[in-house]
Amino acid sequence: MDITLDGKDWQLIHLMPTEWVWRQVWKEDWDPLRPPAAGSWITGTVPGDVISDALDARLIADPYYDLQSRAAEWTSERDWVYRKVFIAPAGFQGQTVRLRFDGVDSTCHVYLNGEFLGTHDNMFVPFEFDVTALLRNDQPNTLLVVVEHMPPVEAVQGQIGWSGRARVWKSRFAYDWDWCTRLVPIGIWQSVMLTATSAVYLEDVWVRQQVYTESAVVEVQTRVRTHQPAATASRVRLHLFDPQGQPVSPMQEAEFEVNNSEGVYTFRIELPNPQLWWPNGMGAQPLYQARVEALAPDGSVSDIRLVTFGLRTLRAIANEGAPADARPYTLEVNGRRMYVKGWNWAPIDNLYGRPQTDRYTRLLSLAHHAHCNLLRVWGGGLLERQEFYNLCDQLGILVWQEFHQSSSGIENRPPDDVAYLSYIESLARQMIPLRRNHPALAIWCGGNELTDPGLVPLDDTHPALARLKAVVQELDPDRLWLPTSSTGPVFSAMKEYAGTGKMHDVHGPWQYQGPQEQYEFYNTIDPLYHSEFGAEGAANLHTLKRFVSPKYRWPPDATNPVWIHHGSWWLHREKLEAVFGPIADITQFVRASQWMQAEGLRYALEADRRRKWHTSGTSPWQLNEAFPNTACTNSVDYLGLPKPAYWWVRRAYEPVHVSVRYERLTYQPGEEWQVQVWVNNSLASQAGCTWAANVMSVLGTTIVSAGGKVDLPDDGVAFAGTVRCSLPQERGVFVLFVSLVDPDGQMLSRNEYIFTTSRPPLQDLLRAPAPVLNVTLAHGVLNVQNESTFPALFTQLEPARGQWLLPQDDYFCLQPGETRVVPIQGKGSVVVQAWNSQSHIVRLG
Numbered sequence: 001m002d003i004t005l006d007g008k009d010w011q012l013i014h015l016m017p018t019e020w021v022w023r024q025v026w027k028e029d030w031d032p033l034r035p036p037a038a039g040s041w042i043t044g045t046v047p048g049d050v051i052s053d054a055l056d057a058r059l060i061a062d063p064y065y066d067l068q069s070r071a072a073e074w075t076s077e078r079d080w081v082y083r084k085v086f087i088a089p090a091g092f093q094g095q096t097v098r099l100r101f102d103g104v105d106s107t108c109h110v111y112l113n114g115e116f117l118g119t120h121d122n123m124f125v126p127f128e129f130d131v132t133a134l135l136r137n138d139q140p141n142t143l144l145v146v147v148e149h150m151p152p153v154e155a156v157q158g159q160i161g162w163s164g165r166a167r168v169w170k171s172r173f174a175y176d177w178d179w180c181t182r183l184v185p186i187g188i189w190q191s192v193m194l195t196a197t198s199a200v201y202l203e204d205v206w207v208r209q210q211v212y213t214e215s216a217v218v219e220v221q222t223r224v225r226t227h228q229p230a231a232t233a234s235r236v237r238l239h240l241f242d243p244q245g246q247p248v249s250p251m252q253e254a255e256f257e258v259n260n261s262e263g264v265y266t267f268r269i270e271l272p273n274p275q276l277w278w279p280n281g282m283g284a285q286p287l288y289q290a291r292v293e294a295l296a297p298d299g300s301v302s303d304i305r306l307v308t309f310g311l312r313t314l315r316a317i318a319n320e321g322a323p324a325d326a327r328p329y330t331l332e333v334n335g336r337r338m339y340v341k342g343w344n345w346a347p348i349d350n351l352y353g354r355p356q357t358d359r360y361t362r363l364l365s366l367a368h369h370a371h372c373n374l375l376r377v378w379g380g381g382l383l384e385r386q387e388f389y390n391l392c393d394q395l396g397i398l399v400w401q402e403f404h405q406s407s408s409g410i411e412n413r414p415p416d417d418v419a420y421l422s423y424i425e426s427l428a429r430q431m432i433p434l435r436r437n438h439p440a441l442a443i444w445c446g447g448n449e450l451t452d453p454g455l456v457p458l459d460d461t462h463p464a465l466a467r468l469k470a471v472v473q474e475l476d477p478d479r480l481w482l483p484t485s486s487t488g489p490v491f492s493a494m495k496e497y498a499g500t501g502k503m504h505d506v507h508g509p510w511q512y513q514g515p516q517e518q519y520e521f522y523n524t525i526d527p528l529y530h531s532e533f534g535a536e537g538a539a540n541l542h543t544l545k546r547f548v549s550p551k552y553r554w555p556p557d558a559t560n561p562v563w564i565h566h567g568s569w570w571l572h573r574e575k576l577e578a579v580f581g582p583i584a585d586i587t588q589f590v591r592a593s594q595w596m597q598a599e600g601l602r603y604a605l606e607a608d609r610r611r612k613w614h615t616s617g618t619s620p621w622q623l624n625e626a627f628p629n630t631a632c633t634n635s636v637d638y639l640g641l642p643k644p645a646y647w648w649v650r651r652a653y654e655p656v657h658v659s660v661r662y663e664r665l666t667y668q669p670g671e672e673w674q675v676q677v678w679v680n681n682s683l684a685s686q687a688g689c690t691w692a693a694n695v696m697s698v699l700g701t702t703i704v705s706a707g708g709k710v711d712l713p714d715d716g717v718a719f720a721g722t723v724r725c726s727l728p729q730e731r732g733v734f735v736l737f738v739s740l741v742d743p744d745g746q747m748l749s750r751n752e753y754i755f756t757t758s759r760p761p762l763q764d765l766l767r768a769p770a771p772v773l774n775v776t777l778a779h780g781v782l783n784v785q786n787e788s789t790f791p792a793l794f795t796q797l798e799p800a801r802g803q804w805l806l807p808q809d810d811y812f813c814l815q816p817g818e819t820r821v822v823p824i825q826g827k828g829s830v831v832v833q834a835w836n837s838q839s840h841i842v843r844l845g
Contacts, residue, residue, distance in 0.1 A: 001091055005046070005084060005143065005192040012044030012053050014078040020146050025081050026111040028142050041083075046192055049105070049185035049353030050080045050147070064350075064547050064628050064638075067565050069181045076150040076184040084143045088194065093137050095196035096227055100128040103190030105353065106170050107148040113141055123170055123189065124383045124404070125430040130227065131194075143192075150184045158182070159380075161408040163450065164415050169404040169427055172380040173347065173626065178569035179634070180350055180627035189353035190385075198296035199227045200234050201303040203262070205292050207437050208478060211313050211334070216274035218311075220267040220290050226258050234258045235295040238267045243275055243286035276334050277310030277439045279373040280396035281341075281655060281682060283334075285310065287393060287439075310393060310439030316480055319528045320613040323501035327487060329529040330616040331374075331398075331442070337715065339609070339682065340617020341653040342374040342400075343367060343635075344532055347381045347626045360387050362640045362804055363624050368395040369806060370650035376400040376485070376531060376619050379448035383431055392440035399440045400619075402485070403428065403468055405447030412451040416463040424464060428471040436476040443480045444472045449507065450484040455491045459483050485531045493533065495524045503527040510534045510621060510633055511572070512600035515579055515761050516664040522607035523661065527615055530608050534621040534633035536570040537597025537645055538590045542802050543637045547628040553586050556630065567629040572596075581763035588766055591835065593631065594644045595765075595794065598811065599754070601635070602648035606659040609652065609680050612717045620649065640804055644794070647811040651751065655682040656712065658691060658720070658740040658749040669731055669757045674724035678717060679740060679749075685714040688743040693723045697734045698768045700790030700816055703727070710740075731757045733764045735791050737815055752813040768793055768836055771814075775832045775840040782807070782822040782842065784832060786814035792834040797822065800829035800841060 013032050015023070023038060024030060032038040042057035044050075054060045054075050063069040088097070099112065105123035109116070113136065117129040135141060150170075157166040158175035166172075176182035195201070204223040209216055224234050238252045249269050256265045275286035287308050296302040313335065316328040331338045348359050367375060375392070377384050379402035392399055403424070405414045414420070435441055446465040450458045460466050465483040472481050488504025490497055497503050506527045512535045513521050538544070544553065552562035557573040564571070572593065577583055580592045601620055608618045621633050628638035635646040651657070661676040677691055692707035704725035710718060723736070739750040758764045771792035774785040786792040792814040797807050805826035812820060814834070824830065826844055833839040 001089075001095070001196045003089065003194040005086060005194065008043060008045045009084065010044035010046050011041040011083040012050065012080060013039055013041050014050070014075070014080050017077075017079050017149050020079055020081055025146065026114055026116065026144050028114045044082055045354060046082070046188045047190050047353055047355055049187040049189055049351050051075045051183065051185055052351050052354055053187070063183055066547075066549050066552060066562050069183050069565075073182060076186055079149050080147045080187065082145040082147065082188060085140050086143065087140055088135050088137050090138050092135065092194075092196045095132070096130065096199050096201070097132045097135050097194055097196045098128045099131045099143075100126060100193045100195060101188070101190065102126045102192070104145065104147060105186050105189045106151055106168070109146040111144040122427060125427060126190070126434075145188060147186050147188065150186050157408045159409060162411040163406065163408040164411055164413050166405070166408070166414065167420065167423075169424070171347065171352070171382055172404070172406055174350055177380065179346065179622070179625055179629060179632050181565060183350045183627070185351050185353050187353050197294070198300075198302035200258070200294050200296060201225055202292060202294045202305045204433055205290065205305045205307050205437075206433065207290055207307055207309040209309070209311055211274060211276065211311055214273060216271045216311050218269050218271060220269070220292065222265050222267070222292050224258055224263045224265070224294055226261055228261075232258050234263055236265055237293040237295065239291040240269060241289045241291070243288060248288070271311075274311045277312040278396060279333055279338055279398055280368055281371055281373055282336065282338060282396070285394060285396045307437050308390075308393065309437050312439055314442055314478075314480065319616050322528055322614070325489075326501070326504050326528055329505060330613065337613070338373060339612055340374045340529070340619065341371050342376060342531075342617055342619030343372050343623040344619050344621045345375040345377050345381075345384075346622050346624055346634075348624060350626045352382060352626075355387070357387055359640060360385070360391060363636060364388070364391045364395055364397065365806070366636055366640075366642065366646065367397060367623060370646065371653035371655065372397060374398040374400060374442065374617070374619065375623070376402070378402060379404055379445070380406040383434070389435055389438045389440060393438055397440060398442040399438070400443040400445060401435065401441060402445040403447055405450060405464070407449035407451065411453070412449060413458065413462070414447065414450060414464045421463055421467050425467050425471055428468055429475065432472065432475045436479070441479060443482060444468075444476065445482040446484050448485060449491070451491055456489065457484055457487050457491055459487070493525045493527055493530065495521055498524045498526050505529040505531050507532040511536055512575070512596050515666050518600055518603060519662060519664055522604050523663070526611060527608070529616050530618045532619060532621045533604060535597045535600030535604070535645070536572055536631055536633050537643055538593035538631045539629060540637050540641050540643060541587065541590050542798070543628055543639050543641060544586070544590070544630060546639065546802070548630060556586070556589050563630045566627070567631045570629065570631040570633065572631065579760060579762050580766055581760040592762070592766060598644040598648040601645045602652050605649060605652040606657075607661070609657070610659065610661065610678050610717055612680065639802060641799070641802065642810070644796070644811040647809070654749060656680070656740065656748045658738055658751055660736065660738055660751065660753055662753070662755075665755055666761045667727055667755060667757050669727060669729045671727050671757070672724065673727050673755065674722055675736065676722055677720040677738060679710055679712055679720050680717045681712040682715060686712040686742060689740055689748065691720045691738065691740050693736060693738045694815065695723065695725065695734055695736050696791060696815070697728070697732050698764065698791060698793065699732070700788070701728075703734055727757055731759070733758055733762065733768070735793070735813060737813070765793070766835075770836040770838070771834050773832065773834060773837055773840060775842055777842045777844070780823060780825070780845065782824050782830070782832070783819055784814070784822065785819040786816060789816050791815060792837065795820070795832065795834040797824065798831045798833070799826070800831050803828040805830060
């Protein structure tokens with residue numbers, strides 16, 4: 001029997017560090033109002049964090065608004081006392097009762113009914129106490145937890161520091177990173193529960209598998225514990241259910257001996273015709289369930305574990321044309337190669353304590369919608385929650401989970417002394433079993449950007465990485481292992497390394513390089529895997545207005561303290577105005593900045609994908625953000641609203657994709673211009689497809705048209721043809737529309753690209769004529785028609801009030817007379833507007 005102690009009925013009070021010892025707060029009659037008064041209790045929420053509770057109690061202002069996070073930093077410098085009074089049910093009488101904490105951030109001291117239970121000092125691992133003798137049945141019980149102030153930055157290290165001085169595994173990003181401010185949560189951030197069983201209970205259930213052509217073997221290892229010191233017999237039952245909920249074999253029962261309070265038994269079951277679990281875009285995600293029951297001596301069920309799992313194989317194979325010293329980076333799932341259409345995942349909130357199921361569902365649904373098949377959980381963040389992993393299991397999104405080590409700018413080597421190695425081994429031994437049953441989990445990694453002083457990525461010879469690898473191979477040998485990211489002889493993607501075989505898994509760059517430099521760079525590099533890179537872009541205007549007061553919205557540069565506080569690493573006004581010319585207002589700035597991010601990120605993904613199977617995948621930095629930045633590299637903002645970059649990443653990741661290779665955006669009037677058309681296919685081969693290209697000025701003058709036939713290779717890439725012409729003598733901006741249809745004329749893919757002979761290059765883009773749109777809605781489908789004689793540029797579908805929508809397409813250009821049919825999910829109203837057009841507000845169902 002499990003009883004949750006979660007809820008909004010906890011009491012909470014802050015004290016100066018160690019003051020709680022002097023006040024003896026664990027005594028049941030302690031009153032904070034008794035002189036010398038400590039203050040009054042506020043309401044606490046578990047799971048949660050003290051900063052959120054302080055905000056609810058109006059002890060602080062919204063830390064995400066303007067500069068107000070600075071006035072909230074004191075909350076992490078105090079010790080906080082949590083207290084809850086509860087009544088244990090009568091059914092606990094005669095049972096063994098354990099008090100379990102799934103996670104406390106970070107160091108805590110636990111008391112029950114005035115008695116000290118113990119101390120715990122890591123946020124990522126659960127812990128529990130036997131409280132059978134202390135629990136009062138049918139009477140009030142007082143649970144008190146003292147959460148100490150945050151570990152000092154010297155022990156954790158923020159973004160700028162020394163990795164070799166980091167002694168504590170805690171989420172480092174919250175100590176200040178380039179994409180969030182310093183706002184360090186502490187508190188009871190995971191569930192608290194009372195569990196009543198007989199003397200026998202289940203400590204762990206581990207499901208392993210071997211998948212063959214027409215069958216699979218499932219091994220279910222059960223680890224049983226007992227409070228009886230002498231050797232005793234234990235019985236365990238296993239029920240196995242298929243994805244449709246039907247038993248796949250008769251119930252199995254085993255009796256075995258438990259010695260020294262612990263016993264292990266492994267069931268082995270053969271399954272005919274297994275239903276395989278596939279990553280997103282490759283097939284379905286059927287999930288099996290194992291129900292394991294530990295039986296009491298009288299035959300009654302003492303404890304139950306339900307474990308969901310999927311059947312699949314996973315290995316890494318060599319990339320095509322890879323040098324002999326390279327690791328294999330191409331993932332093969334169920335015998336099929338998978339090109340990684342990845343993203344980097346940041347914690348969903350600086351204040352990650354309270355459950356935010358809706359936000360997890362929204363962000364992971366967006367990743368799935370964008371054809372993403374792998375998320376890298378970065379090493380300065382979290383061992384992600386069970387709900388994250390459960391959703392990834394359901395959506396087919398593989399997970400690359402890093403341990404909590406990261407670069408620190410000044411020095412990037414983790415410690416290697418005996419005490420630290422013992423510490424991280426102990427944590428890894430407790431963390432790995434928490435997640436190893438998830439079919440989504442694909443990779444354990446030793447940490448982020450760990451390098452020697454010369455910025456050469458560390459390998460398994462470093463003692464800390466060797467220790468973690470050994471634990472992974474012992475406790476989860478069916479997963480892949482990487483020592484760090486990036487890996488290989490060089491850290492960064494650089495043009496100078498092209499053709500040398502040195503770019504294995506590489507990082508960078510994280511900014512748009514320029515109207516010529518961006519394209520030269522990504523056309524030249526040849527990584528085996530590109531696991532972190534990006535482009536910066538401004539926040540959505542709705543989100544900017546939500547978190548920045550009017551007086552701080554302009555100017556978007558280093559003279560503005562709020563723009564520094566909400567994104568100092570990503571200020572780019574000077575670079576943007578070099579491309580677009582002077583920009584006078586925030587609306588135009590956001591418009592231009594978001595185009596630059598979308599353009600830069602799309603081209604990087606398309607260029608890497610054109611090298612498919614030599615390059616085995618991409619993971620841009622980053623999908624989401626934990627703090628509302630004014631500008632950053634995220635594709636979805638803090639409120640869960642996609643930026644234009646999201647839609648162009650989604651397009652670049654679509655199963656069948658047409659793209660264009662070019663050298664630059666800027667040309668001279670009358671210059672010879674040409675681009676290459678390429679097709680990329682993640683599906684079976686298809687012959688007889690047709691591509692078409694149409695180039696026109698933003699004023700509607702057709703410059704050139706071209707097209708041809710192309711066969712789509714099986715899960716491969718092919719060159720389709722070339723479009724070329726002499727550009728007009730008049731300066732201006734022009735748009736390339738390119739499309740791909742199947743032999744029946746059904747649209748497979750389309751894309752739009754901007755080029756220019758203007759100076760500044762894209763100044764005329766912001767001044768493009770205002771198109772006339774005709775927008776209608778019927779049966780959940782938007783029809784957006786361009787009624788003008790010139791293109792409608794970058795048509796967006798934005799929620800009227802910031803609500804969550806999910807259209808099938810967004811941020812697209814329309815040729816004169818073209819209609820785009822867009823199925824859309826959501827409620828409320830959607831605002832449809834192209835650059836410089838009037839807005840159309842359409843009410844959804």
